Amino acid sequence: MDLTLTVGVIAAFLVIFLFRYLSNRQAAPAPVRQPAVVKEFHIEEVTLEEPKKDESCACKEGNTTDEKTSCCRSNDNDDCKKDQIMNARVLYGSQTGTAKEWAHHLAANLRSEGYKATVSDLATFEPDELSQLSLVFFVISTYTDGKAPDTCIGFYEWLEDMSHDFRVPKDFYSKLKYSIFGIGDSIYGDNYCTTAKEMDKMLQRMSAQRVAPIGFGDSGTSVEIKDGYKPWFKGVSAGLNGSQKQDKKQTKTKPKKKVELGRISEEPDELSDDEEVKENITDVEDMGKFVKPVPQKKKKVEIQEEEEEEDEEEDDDDEELELVEGQAPKEMLTESLRKSLTKQGYKLLGSHSGVKMCRWTKAMMRGRGGCYKHTFYGITSSQCMEMTPSLACANKCVFCWRHHKNPVGKEWRWVVDEPDMLVDAAMKNHYGMIKQFRGVPGVTKESFEEASTIRHCALSLVGEPIIYPYINRFVQLLHEKNISSFMVTNAQFPDKIETLDPVTQLYVSIDAGTKESLKKVDRPIFGDFWERFLGSIEALKRKGQRTVFRLTLINGWNTEEISNYAQLVELGAPTLIEIKGVTYCGTSKASTLTMKNVPYHQEVLHFSQALCDSTPFMKENYEIACEHEHSCCVLLANKRFKVDGVWHTWIDYPKFHELAASGKDFTAEDYMAPTPYWAVVGSEEKGFDPEQVRHKRTKPYAGQGC
Numbered sequence: 185m186d187l188t189l190t191v192g193v194i195a196a197f198l199v200i201f202l203f204r205y206l207s208n209r210q211a212a213p214a215p216v217r218q219p220a221v222v223k224e225f226h227i228e229e230v231t232l233e234e235p236k237k238d239e240s241c242a243c244k245e246g247n248t249t250d251e252k253t254s255c256c257r258s259n260d261n262d263d264c265k266k267d268q269i270m271n272a273r274v275l276y277g278s279q280t281g282t283a284k285e286w287a288h289h290l291a292a293n294l295r296s297e298g299y300k301a302t303v304s305d306l307a308t309f310e311p312d313e314l315s316q317l318s319l320v321f322f323v324i325s326t327y328t329d330g331k332a333p334d335t336c337i338g339f340y341e342w343l344e345d346m347s348h349d350f351r352v353p354k355d356f357y358s359k360l361k362y363s364i365f366g367i368g369d370s371i372y373g374d375n376y377c378t379t380a381k382e383m384d385k386m387l388q389r390m391s392a393q394r395v396a397p398i399g400f401g402d403s404g405t406s407v408e409i410k411d412g413y414k415p416w417f418k419g420v421s422a423g424l425n426g427s428q429k430q431d432k433k434q435t436k437t438k439p440k441k442k443v444e445l446g447r448i449s450e451e452p453d454e455l456s457d458d459e460e461v462k463e464n465i466t467d468v469e470d471m472g473k474f475v476k477p478v479p480q481k482k483k484k485v486e487i488q489e490e491e492e493e494e495d496e497e498e499d500d501d502d503e504e505l506e507l508v509e510g511q512a513p514k515e516m517l518t519e520s521l522r523k524s525l526t527k528q529g530y531k532l533l534g535s536h537s538g539v540k541m542c543r544w545t546k547a548m549m550r551g552r553g554g555c556y557k558h559t560f561y562g563i564t565s566s567q568c569m570e571m572t573p574s575l576a577c578a579n580k581c582v583f584c585w586r587h588h589k590n591p592v593g594k595e596w597r598w599v600v601d602e603p604d605m606l607v608d609a610a611m612k613n614h615y616g617m618i619k620q621f622r623g624v625p626g627v628t629k630e631s632f633e634e635a636s637t638i639r640h641c642a643l644s645l646v647g648e649p650i651i652y653p654y655i656n657r658f659v660q661l662l663h664e665k666n667i668s669s670f671m672v673t674n675a676q677f678p679d680k681i682e683t684l685d686p687v688t689q690l691y692v693s694i695d696a697g698t699k700e701s702l703k704k705v706d707r708p709i710f711g712d713f714w715e716r717f718l719g720s721i722e723a724l725k726r727k728g729q730r731t732v733f734r735l736t737l738i739n740g741w742n743t744e745e746i747s748n749y750a751q752l753v754e755l756g757a758p759t760l761i762e763i764k765g766v767t768y769c770g771t772s773k774a775s776t777l778t779m780k781n782v783p784y785h786q787e788v789l790h791f792s793q794a795l796c797d798s799t800p801f802m803k804e805n806y807e808i809a810c811e812h813e814h815s816c817c818v819l820l821a822n823k824r825f826k827v828d829g830v831w832h833t834w835i836d837y838p839k840f841h842e843l844a845a846s847g848k849d850f851t852a853e854d855y856m857a858p859t860p861y862w863a864v865v866g867s868e869e870k871g872f873d874p875e876q877v878r879h880k881r882t883k884p885y886a887g888q889g890c
């Protein structure tokens with residue numbers, strides 16, 4: 185019995201010892217692999233032999249191969265080790281390219297510090313390779329609910345599993361040096377850069393060594409990613425110089441490798457303080473042009489003092505920054521946002537507004553037809569100015585044509601431009617664009633002259649116009665110039681709807697019928713987005729003028745919720761319901777929409793009829809009034825607007841301006857006008873004005889906002 189017990193205990197010791205020894209070898213490709221042979225090892229203290237240098241080793245003098253061999257990976261060969269230290273891998277996780285861009289920027293910076301830096305996408309990176317690297321930088325962004333970008337979910341989950349797997353030794357990455365630069369948007373509050381933060385925790389759990397603390401790049405409004413990158417890289421640079429010193433020091437002291445009960449321990453001989461100072465000074469000189477040499481005679485205490493002074497200087501800078509922030513708000517558009525929006529064709533006005541010419545304005549100038557607002561409400565498309573007084577909004581809708589290079593905000597926290605200046609600048613820019621059409625084929629003298637007077641303003645370009653602090657004055661200025669106002673809000677600011685003065689037509693975007701799908705489609709930044717959405721609908725009901733629900737149908741996303749939409753209609757009782765098929769905005773990594781998600785006009789008509797028939801309330805109050813086949817758009821109107829069998833969805837604009845100027849209360853019915861036959865659903869023209877000439881585009885049109 186005793187003998188069996190003794191043999192059993194020894195065998196157990198051997199198994200534990202071997203497992204722990206193998207676990208400590210970072211190069212081991214499979215961390216949980218069990219040892220097959222145990223008899224070569226002894227429990228007592230032994231000195232391991234230095235690994236023999238591989239003949240074909242990449243770092244052998246004169247050898248041109250780049251391939252790392254077992255010798256290099258062992259981390260025990262000085263030459264190889266030096267080579268490894270100077271090899272940095274930058275791994276990025278990115279959906280729309282921002283993190284990728286910064287990963288390349290980082291690699292360039294590392295190269296200029298003397299490192300061999302290569303960049304890889306985590307989407308294709310083989311996770312097991314991580315254990316073979318010695319210096320790694322992660323540049324990674326964050327998405328909805330703090331999740332990793334779609335492209336690198338696989339790697340993220342793998343690392344997470346590893347870090348929680350009890351079979352993986354806690355020091356599995358103890359030889360891995362790393363730092364993380366997270367990219368996100370601080371508007372997401374607690375979810376700001378969570379992917380990066382979580383990955384940092386995971387690597388810490390497995391004992392990876394930070395070269396520098398995690399850094400953050402805020403891609404939000406009014407800030408620049410570089411503001412976070414610069415101090416982070418400064419830390420990386422300092423950390424690398426420090427770790428080079430440390431590595432060299434360890435190499436020079438040639439630690440004896442000992443095995444104690446299966447654990448490798450490195451015990452460098454202790455250095456005295458003086459020796460340590462000397463060591464530091466020599467290393468600084470070694471670094472040549474990258475680090476300022478410190479005179480030999482300087483003692484450690486002086487160096488420390490210098491460091492402290494430097495820290496104090498940095499603190500002063502921070503204070504100054506805070507003071508400036510406290511004194512004056514920043515501008516909404518940063519330089520990079522300006523560049524990106526200008527590239528997309530926006531004429532930027534002041535610090536937070538934009539104007540862009542709508543393709544229908546051009547089309548009608550050339551006699552090629554008007555937009556659906558011409559069909560449904562009688563605007564003259566060639567006299568319409570499309571603009572927004574706030575390029576920032578509170579959503580990141582999947583169908584947004586800006587592909588999310590846009591500012592977002594939960595409230596106004598930027599410099600505010602004067603409304604008079606904005607209206608003037610918008611009109612001036614719009615007229616400037618109109619002028620360019622003089623002499624273009626199809627543009628007649630009459631149509632050019634007509635277009636030279638703005639009569640309508642579509643406050644629906646992009647962004648959220650309602651959050652502009654002077655929105656009421658802004659709209660009043662438009663009305664004073666006999667310009668009607670069509671304002672679209674994304675249903676996240678009920679209090680602003682409440683305090684809004686009468687506009688010609690007020691829209692609320694109803695992008696989904698349920699909380700779950702609204703979250704998927706609009707990707708709102710507010711946590712209480714659903715309550716805000718419902719609150720906006722209720723606020724709309726209390727408005728006296730024309731109100732509209734704008735539904736954007738996306739096949740496979742939000743077309744199955746007819747009864748939910750009906751409930752929302754009952755809650756808001758809008759005058760009109762516009763139902764439009766989503767416009768395909770082209771390929772974008774920010775949105776997974778494809779042409780399959782775009783409904784045909786017949787599908788939109790079918791949905792519209794089903795909505796009208798869905799509940800007794802809908803049947804009693806709404807009917808399909810108009811269609812504009814070209815835009816894949818259908819209009820449902822409250823039956824109050826069918827007077828003696830004739831639809832009155834058009835607007836009497838002079839009457840509206842008269843009512844708005846009167847300061848008295850008025851209702852939607854007070855400025856309605858009859859709809860022409862060709863605009864009514866079922867007409868042969870399908871909503872196309874017979875006075876215009878049809879023109880078939882060969883290329884699809886990409887671009888849609890709210």
Ligand SMILES: Cc1cc2nc3c(=O)[nH]c(=O)nc-3n(C[C@H](O)[C@H](O)[C@H](O)COP(=O)(O)O)c2cc1C
Pocket residue numbers: 277278279280281282283284325326327328329330331333367368369370372375376377378403580588707774
């Ligand atoms: C739909 C969506 C959701 C987002 N969610 C978050 C988030 O939860 N936390 C965060 O910090 N940033 C969030 N962001 C901001 C992105 O991280 C930011 O735009 C980043 O620059 C994207 O980097 P990429 O281009 O490398 O993918 C989100 C962006 C979008 C479009």
Ligand code: SF4
Pocket residue numbers: 577578579580581583584585586645646647648674693888889890
């Ligand atoms: S579509 Fe409108 S609401 Fe949605 S993100 Fe774009 S601007 Fe904002």
